Amino acid sequence: xxxxxxxxxxxxxxxxxxxxxxxxxxxxxxxxxxxxxxxxxxxxxxxxxxxxxxxxxxxxxxxxxxxxxxxxxxxxxxxxxxxxxxxxxxxxxxxxxxxxxxxxxxxxxxxxxxxxxxxxxxxxxxxxxxxxxxxxxx
Amino acid sequence: xxxxxxxxxxxxxxxxxxxxxxxxxxxxxxxxxxxxxxxxxxxxxxxxxxxxxxxxxxxxxxxxxxxxxxxxxxxxxxxxxxxxxxxxxxxxxxxxxxxxxxxxxxxxxxxxxxxxxxxxxxxxxxxxxxxxxxxxxxxxxxxxxxxxxxxxxxxxxxxxxxxxxxxx
Numbered sequence: 001x002x003x004x005x006x007x008x009x010x011x012x013x014x015x016x017x018x019x020x021x022x023x024x025x026x027x028x029x030x031x032x033x034x035x036x037x038x039x040x041x042x043x044x045x046x047x048x049x050x051x052x053x054x055x056x057x058x059x060x061x062x063x064x065x066x067x068x069x070x071x072x073x074x075x076x077x078x079x080x081x082x083x084x085x086x087x088x089x090x091x092x093x094x095x096x097x098x099x100x101x102x103x104x105x106x107x108x109x110x111x112x113x114x115x116x117x118x119x120x121x122x123x124x125x126x127x128x129x130x131x132x133x134x135x136x137x138x
Numbered sequence: 139x140x141x142x143x144x145x146x147x148x149x150x151x152x153x154x155x156x157x158x159x160x161x162x163x164x165x166x167x168x169x170x171x172x173x174x175x176x177x178x179x180x181x182x183x184x185x186x187x188x189x190x191x192x193x194x195x196x197x198x199x200x201x202x203x204x205x206x207x208x209x210x211x212x213x214x215x216x217x218x219x220x221x222x223x224x225x226x227x228x229x230x231x232x233x234x235x236x237x238x239x240x241x242x243x244x245x246x247x248x249x250x251x252x253x254x255x256x257x258x259x260x261x262x263x264x265x266x267x268x269x270x271x272x273x274x275x276x277x278x279x280x281x282x283x284x285x286x287x288x289x290x291x292x293x294x295x296x297x298x299x300x301x302x303x304x305x306x
Binding site: 004007008010011012014015018035051052054055089090093 | 152153154157232233234235236237238239240245253281282283
């Protein structure tokens with residue numbers, strides 16, 4: 001698929017996801033995940049040094065986060081932050097997205113965040129999801 | 139300069155057909171709500187230069203207004219007029235939509251290949267200059283080569299576009 005085709009797809013996906021979010025639709029999260037997947041494809045097609053490549057990388061992380069796919073958002077952020085050709089502005093934007101989410105979690109669950117730390121909570125969450133059962137935690 | 143708001147899809151092939159139709163329809167409703175008819179003059183100001191501009195659109199049934207949110211009509215009308223203006227006056231074309239929180243509604247491309255973040259806002263009447271400053275500040279945080287903000291005021295009607303290049 002060409003970049004032009006992916007741009008058209010991501011445009012349609014964003015408009016649809018925003019419309020569903022405005023309606024408080026339960027399928028809005030799925031729509032944002034679709035946005036994230038298309039943005040990720042654009043990020044593969046375009047280097048981080050390209051304006052549209054940078055926008056796609058930030059968009060992939062942002063949409064994953066809105067979709068509630070926090071592991072995906074963090075994995076994408078880690079991948080994009082490791083790219084050498086990303087601009088300082090892109091790195092800052094991606095780090096801001098991740099920081100915002102962690103601050104939001106910390107504000108919502110202050111005792112859990114203070115006692116265990118967000119990194120440990122994320123690790124346990126991933127282990128639980130991966131093993132498909134609540135105990136024992138890996 | 140004439141802006142035909144029914145030609146958004148031809149001006150910007152990357153915009154979804156349904157979206158182009160929605161924008162054109164809302165532009166018609168928004169302009170007619172403010173007492174304008176097809177052929178109305180638009181005061182267009184691109185940075186510091188004024189342009190004598192006429193607006194064409196396919197007249198809409200005013201009854202349709204009751205089915206749509208007033209704010210949405212204003213914002214979509216502004217988007218239609220802005221997209222037509224930057225196409226006709228500056229030969230910009232849409233590359234893609236920006237996500238909410240991305241500081242810009244659209245990523246555009248100019249004939250030299252620069253990518254421009256465009257943020258659009260609409261008001262029925264009021265202080266468009268203040269809104270333009272706010273929007274210019276907002277779009278200033280985007281990742282594009284250049285940034286532009288466009289505010290459309292439907293009562294006059296007028297469109298004010300402010301562009302800024304990214305400092306190297």
